[in-house]
Amino acid sequence: MATKGHPINSGSKTSLQMMPSGSTSNNRARYVNPVTKIRSLIHNLDSELGLLCGQCSVRKPPQIGSNINVSIHNRRQGELGSGANAQQRISSHYYQESINKLLARTSSTSTSGSGTTTRMPLAPDAQKRQMWNVYRKRVTDAYRNRKIFTVHGNYHTVRRALLRRGWVEKLPASRYTNLQSMSEDSLLENARKGNDYESVIISKMINNFPSFFIWQGKGQRDLFSEVGLVGCAEQESWYREDGVCGMSYPRFYRLGGNSVEERMAFIDDYQHTQARSLLHYIMEHKPAELIDTDNGTIMSSHLDLALTKVKQMVRQAQHCSLDDARAKPPTPTEVVETHTFMVQSAEVLKSMAKFRVNETVMKEYIRLATQYIGQIEALRPDYRWDGSRNLWILKPGYQSQGIGIVIRNSLDEILQWTSSNQSRKYIVQKYIERPYLVHRTKFDIRQYMLLTIGESKVTVWTYRNCYLRFSSQEFTMDDLRESIHLTNNSVQKRYKNRLSRDPRLPSHNMWSLDQFKNHLQEVGAPENTWAKIYSGFKQNMVAVVMASLDETELVKNAFELYGCDFMLDEHYNPILIEVNATPDLSPSTEVTAKICPAAIKDCIRVVVDLAKNPLAPTGQFERAFEINYSSNKAPDVQHPLEINGKQMTIFEDLPKLKNPNRTRMLHAILSNVKVSGGRKLDKANKAPARVIKATAFAKKKQVPEQQHAGPKTILSSTTRENLALQYTAPKGFPLPERRMGGCCTFSKTLCPHFRNSKIYRNWSRNHCH
Ligand SMILES: Nc1ncnc2c1ncn2[C@@H]1O[C@H](COP(=O)(O)OP(=O)(O)OP(=O)(O)O)[C@@H](O)[C@H]1O
Numbered sequence: 001m002a003t004k005g006h007p008i009n010s011g012s013k014t015s016l017q018m019m020p021s022g023s024t025s026n027n028r029a030r031y032v033n034p035v036t037k038i039r040s041l042i043h044n045l046d047s048e049l050g051l052l053c054g055q056c057s058v059r060k061p062p063q064i065g066s067n068i069n070v071s072i073h074n075r076r077q078g079e080l081g082s083g084a085n086a087q088q089r090i091s092s093h094y095y096q097e098s099i100n101k102l103l104a105r106t107s108s109t110s111t112s113g114s115g116t117t118t119r120m121p122l123a124p125d126a127q128k129r130q131m132w133n134v135y136r137k138r139v140t141d142a143y144r145n146r147k148i149f150t151v152h153g154n155y156h157t158v159r160r161a162l163l164r165r166g167w168v169e170k171l172p173a174s175r176y177t178n179l180q181s182m183s184e185d186s187l188l189e190n191a192r193k194g195n196d197y198e199s200v201i202i203s204k205m206i207n208n209f210p211s212f213f214i215w216q217g218k219g220q221r222d223l224f225s226e227v228g229l230v231g232c233a234e235q236e237s238w239y240r241e242d243g244v245c246g247m248s249y250p251r252f253y254r255l256g257g258n259s260v261e262e263r264m265a266f267i268d269d270y271q272h273t274q275a276r277s278l279l280h281y282i283m284e285h286k287p288a289e290l291i292d293t294d295n296g297t298i299m300s301s302h303l304d305l306a307l308t309k310v311k312q313m314v315r316q317a318q319h320c321s322l323d324d325a326r327a328k329p330p331t332p333t334e335v336v337e338t339h340t341f342m343v344q345s346a347e348v349l350k351s352m353a354k355f356r357v358n359e360t361v362m363k364e365y366i367r368l369a370t371q372y373i374g375q376i377e378a379l380r381p382d383y384r385w386d387g388s389r390n391l392w393i394l395k396p397g398y399q400s401q402g403i404g405i406v407i408r409n410s411l412d413e414i415l416q417w418t419s420s421n422q423s424r425k426y427i428v429q430k431y432i433e434r435p436y437l438v439h440r441t442k443f444d445i446r447q448y449m450l451l452t453i454g455e456s457k458v459t460v461w462t463y464r465n466c467y468l469r470f471s472s473q474e475f476t477m478d479d480l481r482e483s484i485h486l487t488n489n490s491v492q493k494r495y496k497n498r499l500s501r502d503p504r505l506p507s508h509n510m511w512s513l514d515q516f517k518n519h520l521q522e523v524g525a526p527e528n529t530w531a532k533i534y535s536g537f538k539q540n541m542v543a544v545v546m547a548s549l550d551e552t553e554l555v556k557n558a559f560e561l562y563g564c565d566f567m568l569d570e571h572y573n574p575i576l577i578e579v580n581a582t583p584d585l586s587p588s589t590e591v592t593a594k595i596c597p598a599a600i601k602d603c604i605r606v607v608v609d610l611a612k613n614p615l616a617p618t619g620q621f622e623r624a625f626e627i628n629y630s631s632n633k634a635p636d637v638q639h640p641l642e643i644n645g646k647q648m649t650i651f652e653d654l655p656k657l658k659n660p661n662r663t664r665m666l667h668a669i670l671s672n673v674k675v676s677g678g679r680k681l682d683k684a685n686k687a688p689a690r691v692i693k694a695t696a697f698a699k700k701k702q703v704p705e706q707q708h709a710g711p712k713t714i715l716s717s718t719t720r721e722n723l724a725l726q727y728t729a730p731k732g733f734p735l736p737e738r739r740m741g742g743c744c745t746f747s748k749t750l751c752p753h754f755r756n757s758k759i760y761r762n763w764s765r766n767h768c769h
Pocket residue numbers: 011012013250393395399400401402403405429430431432433443444485486487488489490565577578580
């Protein structure tokens with residue numbers, strides 16, 4: 001929203017306003033940053049100004065705060081001045097002279113309405129001259145105090161907030177275009193306190209000065225809008241920390257491109273979800289409703305298969321058996337079995353086909369289903385959002401405002417839909433079938449997040465206030481139209497509210513946070529429910545920022561305001577749906593009429609007031625997290641990155657494996673471990689804590705081998721890979737027999753190759769929630 005973009009926007013397609021440097025193989029979005037353009041414009045202006053100041057030996061303008069976030073020109077100060085002492089030596093006379101020159105340049109180059117060049121009013125009347133002098137003083141003061149701002153778009157609250165703080169506005173060319181083409185004479189004639197002519201004449205006078213605060217909305221649509229959040233989701237598990245940082249989002253697949261692997265992974269997930277859906281289905285019904293002992297068409301073997309699949313999922317999630325986790329190609333019999341299962345289970349889920357079993361047997365199936373579903377949902381919290389429909393939401397790239405979004409449950413339809421247009425990428429995301437509803441109506445929560453980028457820190461600010469956006473129709477799974485299932489305002493404003501909807505819901509479809517808190521009280525939610533929800537919001541927002549930092553070009557003293565959309569599951573857990581740069585801040589209803597201007601004012605408090613006064617109030621924004629981003633920069637050879645810790649006990653208790661090939665492989669790994677200096681592994685285990693330098697990192701930085709401190713274990717590349725998979729993969733990561741290329745080491749956090757590998761990505765998409 002402001003001076004810079006950040007690639008955490010997913011969705012809306014709004015605007016990741018920048019092009020992160022460095023390309024990666026993982027298909028992350030490329031963003032174009034209009035701020036860079038503006039920066040370069042200002043930079044040109046800066047150089048001119050610097051030149052002028054240099055000619056006149058003018059000192060730099062005084063600094064207002066140590067770190068005014070809004071000003072990308074703070075960077076310029078070094079160029080203009082040469083330190084405090086030098087500044088003191090330079091007389092203010094010269095400084096004033098340079099400003100006068102700038103002002104003179106403005107007036108000498110300004111054109112009249114007729115296109116002819118006019119001079120500064122040469123005092124045809126005293127009043128005009130007096131006004132000119134007043135404005136000139138205001139302008140010079142504004143420059144000295146670095147209080148010149150530009151606001152793009154109709155963000156009048158921002159304007160007013162800054163004008164109230166004594167800032168002076170430099171208008172963008174698109175504002176008051178008619179007036180901007182008038183001569184200064186005519187403008188002065190019409191200028192009155194606070195009117196548009198006055199704004200324009202002042203703006204013309206500062207035309208050659210840089211703005212120290214720029215507020216702009218989205219500049220350029222990102223190339224593949226969903227990749228932002230998707231990309232973050234792929235990275236976030238590396239930054240996950242209980243209670244601090246962690247994303248909670250529906251699992252997704254990128255379809256529509258040429259990735260066969262991604263398609264296969266989706267099909268696999270779809271089939272497993274179908275098994276759970278079938279079990280959910282029988283759990284949702286009474287045994288008698290499910291059976292027809294004489295004419296039932298569905299055999300109990302399909303329930304057996306569903307139970308087996310869920311059991312496998314539990315074992316995989318528990319990481320019980322390496323063999324279970326192994327990606328085995330299915331046998332032809334299994335393929336046929338699965339195909340039949342998919343057809344028959346669809347008959348049950350869509351047409352309520354009956355099982356040919358008796359009631360006692362069905363009761364036992366329901367008991368087992370409840371047990372297994374309980375187990376898997378305890379291990380995979382995101383599965384709790386699934387139901388008995390196997391629904392998926394298809395979101396096209398390059399689109400926003402809900403355009404092109406559909407909800408489907410048939411595998412064929414989904415694959416057809418996404419492959420019909422190969423050039424368009426689709427995110428196929430698991431549809432949340434069990435959301436928390438208010439009065440049987442779906443809603444989402446718009447939550448603001450502000451990001452400020454300081455000298456060395458990125459600060460995540462979260463807004464304590466938020467609002468709810470309701471669907472215009474009651475929620476039902478029997479009708480998949482957008483008016484019921486897409487709660488974003490851009491979709492819902494197209495529909496009339498269903499008359500049968502609960503009258504307690506407002507006609508404008510929004511609730512303030514206070515109204516929601518009252519509702520929570522009314523329905524008897526535990527007392528700290530909102531506190532928990534908000535804490536979950538914060539963790540998600542911090543995680544998104546952390547996960548996108550690597551790909552972000554950080555512009556110092558810039559900030560960005562985001563609108564994050566959350567849904568809640570049945571247990572009030574937040575689910576992140578979307579992060580929008582340039583959120584809608586228009587006062588469209590009585591709810592947004594309060595919260596939007598307040599959020600903008602508080603934003604100015606954070607980026608302007610706080611820079612001057614660290615104790616300044618920040619309104620409803622609270623500092624949720626601070627990240628020291630200097631550590632993200634190019635590796636520092638002087639201070640190489642180190643990992644402190646104890647050597648792991650490798651294979652002290654060798655797992656008993658069923659598969660002899662695999663056992664052989666693990667033994668081979670073991671025997672491949674050599675210990676330098678003749679030490680035995682068990683001795684090394686008893687050795688005190690030591691420092692291991694990450695191979696990948698050391699290699700990157702050309703750190704010579706002998707710099708490695710302490711005793712070291714030399715591993716072959718094969719061993720390293722296998723050990724990396726064995727020991728550095730997060731809990732639950734399947735251990736494929738395929739080997740990954742490269743340089744994975746003991747440190748998962750230090751190995752981008754591992755982290756970007758397809759194997760890991762596929763796994764993390766399915767397991768990291
Ligand atoms: N996985 C999901 N499960 C259930 N509902 C979802 C899911 N994803 C999105 N929705 C619903 O669809 C709506 C639109 O989704 P999303 O915000 O991703 O689309 P969009 O095109 O980016 O919209 P906008 O640009 O207005 O933000 C959401 O507000 C939410 O109600």
